[in-house]
Amino acid sequence: MTDISKLAELRRLLLGMERAMGLEELSPVERDIYYAATELSNQPHGVRTTGLLSHSLMSNVSRPTFFRALKSLVNKGYLSQSSTSRRGVYMVHSPQV
Known part of the structure; x- marks a missing residue:
């Protein structure tokens, strides 16, 4: 088996x-943000926007695209703004399978 295979x-x-978890409906950028947020979600007070922006999965994503995708994830229920912080902090939710 070759490396590419x-x-x-x-x-x-x-x-x-991704299909089994219901993530196929997300755009590639939304998926990468969700993956990054999940990876960073071990923090007790949620995931900070600054942490997401500096994650390696976001290295080739423009800021406007990032914030549009972040808003879309909130609207779809994958993330929510933290109720304990003013803004810029998000809580990760499991996908609805």
Whole structure:
């Protein structure tokens, strides 16, 4: 098995897992923000926007695209603004399967 075929197999597995979790409806940027937020969500008071913006998955995403996708994730219920902070802090919610 070549390296590219191994990578293709991993991509296929990832796609299957995303479908099973209901993440296929998200755009690639929304998925990356959700993945980054989930990775950073071990913080007790939520995920800060600054942490998301500095995450490696966001390195090629423009600020306007990031904030549009973030708003979309909130509207879809994947993230919500923290009730204990003014703004810029989000709580991660499990996808509705």
